[in-house]
Amino acid sequence: MTSRGVDSTQSDLNSRREDFFARFSKARDLDLALRTAENLTPLFFLVTDVNHVDLRNVGFAICRLGKDRERQFLINGEVAAFFAPWKDFQRRSFNVMTNGLSALSDSAQTAVGQTNVRFTPSSKIVLLITDDPDAQAKIDEWQSSSASPTTVITVQISETDSKKTLQNLLMQLRSSLGERDLYKTQNPVTGDDFFGRHLMLKEAAAAILSDQNIAILGLRRSGKTSVLRELKRQLLAKQVIFTLGDFQALEEDSISSLATSIAKNLIDDLRIAREYGHNVWIGDHKEQKIDEITPPELSDRIKRSAARNSSIRFVIAVDEIESAARFARSNPAQIRSLLGALRAAAQACENVSLAFSGVANRMFRSSTLGTGDDQVDNPMFGQVNSMYITAFHLEETRRLLKKLGRPMFLDWTTEAVSDVQQATGGMPYFVRNLASVTREIVSRGRVDEFDVYTIQSTDVATALNKWRSTAGSDWNALVDAMELHYPEAANLLDPALTESEVNQWIKSDTATQDAAEDLTSLGLLEEVSGRYVRTGALRAMQALQRRPSTVGPTSDFAAPNTELGLLQRIETGESHTFELKESFRINTRTRTKDKEMETEVARTVASLLNSAGGTLAVGVHDSGEIKGLSADLKLYGNDLDPFERWILGDLLGRRIDSNAISQLVEITWLKVRGALVAVFEVQSSGTPVWLDDEKLFVRIGNQTRELKGRDLAGFLASR
Structure with a gap:
């Protein structure tokens, strides 16, 4: 392109920017607030009227926050900004911004004649500049029930102080992206959230x-x-x-x-x-x-x-x-x-x-x-x-901890990273969970959440005791899952075996030799001088299995997702925060599938979400008799994986809310007196949670009750 052509293109861009700023004066203020020597044109691809029925009179721009801010909050590239001169921001407009962002961006770029190079705004966040003073409160409520990965944040614009506008934006980014626990996830991850491998x-x-x-x-x-x-x-x-x-x-x-x-x-x-x-x-x-x-x-x-x-x-x-x-x-x-x-x-x-x-x-x-x-x-x-797939090496663990910690204003010392690696053996699921527990503990004592807090070895040491109470059960569940279809491999993971016994067993038959090769490929065993020895990852996991309970008769209950803790609660009986159910699907009296059994479980989880939270144990009669889940599990060929997916996806995710289930509900599989029991730990939800989009249940004493009429109206008003 000739120099004259470049000048003409720049002139067209400047002209569009001025026209847009004349229509939306707050866009100029935001542009000034974000402008740096490296980010001279923060707002571009400006469209004064979005071509959508639910976004009438709304302006659209693609915005660069600047490399440092994008790095801080793990935002990959540009973000979309909507300028809505409305006094009452509506849910349907929010839905379009979160679910139709790609199509809106595409049409906007077509509208300004951009055909050669396309910019795809980040699906992580959308900026909203609106005259509705209640917009953020509405969005917070809608966001909690949205299945979209896109978070909408409002930006308060100061017409006289660019620094204040920037501070308002950073505060909203911190509040929306930094206060969530990015370490903890039960779902598959991709993109910016994918680490290692x-x-x-x-x-x-x-x-x-x-x-x-x-x-x-x-x-x-x-x-x-x-x-x-x-x-x-x-x-x-x-x-x-x-x-x-x-x-x-x-x-x-x-x-x-x-x-x-x-x-x-x-x-x-x-x-x-x-x-x-x-x-x-x-x-x-x-x-x-x-x-x-x-x-x-x-x-x-x-x-x-x-x-x-x-x-x-x-x-x-x-x-x-x-x-x-x-x-x-x-x-x-x-x-x-x-x-x-x-x-x-x-x-x-x-x-x-x-x-x-x-x-x-x-x-x-x-x-x-x-x-x-x-x-x-x-x-x-x-x-x-x-x-x-093997355990993370130290550098992969370091990158995960530090990069995901950045939006939460957390850093890690070299020693703290090493402590996490040693305790977890680099097993990613356990790395994330220990980091999550550590984050929770250090967050309680933070005075200024906008200052970066550097996690020390002492913080990890404090978190270890709480983390170990659940990590051992998690590892046992993984071994149990392997035992269902590959018992030869699971047998070799028994911590009661000495390494000499493991090697003797491996020599005994071909099937066990094949299992040893698979465990070596998985990084749990390694062959040294013709003998198999346990790797650091396996030793770390088996240390969790060997750890004895220290709960005495006068101490507090053990964690409810441990055998001892569950038995303690069963002995005291059902309460406002503790409930027992016999099964998920099979009626123990008729020995057939019963939809009412499924509904009872979903109803209880929903009621705990709407109340103070608590624990639900499935596989235990309300008399306290341990029934187990063998009949339910048989429907899935005795395979825990499809069983758990059905529970978290079909039974709870679809009937209640997939986001609430993934963020507020954890399931642990326990062997209690030889029988398999599912233990749900449910946190209280800050927003109402509906069952099948029509009924709302709460816990009253040790009962699950549906709210109707005035009681329902009063509950919704309180939330």
Whole structure:
């Protein structure tokens, strides 16, 4: 472009900015507040009228906060800013800003003639400048029930003091992004929240691009699903469509349920790739309409999409491979049908490959599926390159702690990081939980939350006792999950065994030798001079298992998610904050599925959320008799993973609120007197929580009651 052309472009931008500032004077004030020597034009791509029925007279701009602020709050790139000259900001406008941000940004950039380079504003936050004095209070309420990852924050503009405007913005960022516990998460993470695994991602991407089939294998809660989703996110730019399925769709004993789910996800991913800018063929309305299809029909769809999009690579990834192994024990022909269909598509098309994930198992080592006379050939035998998820090394732990701590104004000394690494062995789930407990403890004593607090070794030491009370149960649950489908490996993790006994056992048979190799790949064992020894990660976890309870007869109760703590509470009986239920699904009297049992559990969790919080134990009769959950668990092939997903997703997430469940409810699996019990620890919600979007329950004494009429109105007014 000539110098004159550059001058003309800059002149057009300046002209648009002046027109916009004349219409929205607060935009000029915000622009001045954010302006630095490195950020000379904070607001750009300005549109004076957003083309949407719920955003009439609203101005739109893309805004740069500046590198230091973006780094502080983990904001990747630009953010969207809306200027709404309204006295009464409405919920429907909030919904558009949080759920339709990408489309709004795209249309705004088209409106100003931007076609060559597109800016995608961060999905983390949206800035709102409005004349409604109650806007932030409304948004806080709406945000709590929103499923969108986007947080809307209002910015108070000072027309006379740019520094005050900037301070107001930073305070809102701190309040909205910094006060949340970023360490704690029970859901898969991607993007800015994804840490470590860089070498694994690089190797997995290289394998996929070279037409290999891969498997990501690791313990439960080790981040397998996060790795798949991060691969999906990163590879889209390289013209790779990464379609995810889940073997837990096999719960209803129909292989077509998973085939149909994968086909629908493939159509959605093709649409996303088109929106991203890739030239892809999706097909006509008939091609996109999917009812129920068989595995061979799924294979044909994949082949057809691959043939019509020869420049695109397709990856069909299926999570939770152990569910397929479990299902294959009783229905090997159906699993062979699905795996055979996927392999046929991958073999027929050079631009199709497969990916799997699950707990380390022998699924791809065995040439057959099923047992006894029902065995059939395994189509994926010898066809998969396995990659194993191991514990974080010290540098990965340091990066996670320090980067996620930044928006919360937390830093860590080198010694404190080392203490976390030593206590957790670098196991990511445990690293996050210990960091979360430490954050909670140090936050109580902070005077100025805007000053960076540096966490010391003494802070970690204080947090360790509280963290250990739950971490041991968490590790036991992981070992129990492995024992369900890979007992040879779980047996080798028994802390009661000496290393000599472990080695003697490994030498005893081939199956245990294979298990030792898998545990070595997972970083729990290592071979030294021909002998297997425990790694630092495993020693750290087993130290949690060996830790005895110190609760005496005159001391406080142990934690409710420990066997001793639960038994103590059972002995005292149900209360305002403690409730017992026999089961989730199976009526213990009729021995059949009973929807009322499910509703009772959901109703109790909702009531605790709306009250002072508390504990719900499922698998215990209200008389105190430990019943266990064997009947419920049998519905899921004795596999805890799909059972827990159904509980947190279908039973609670959909009927109550997925955000409230993920943030305020924790589930722990306990062996109590030999029986499996689920313990829910429920925090009180700051906003009303509804059951099925129509009923509101609270705890009154040791009873769960539905609020109606005046009682309901009074409760809502109080919240």
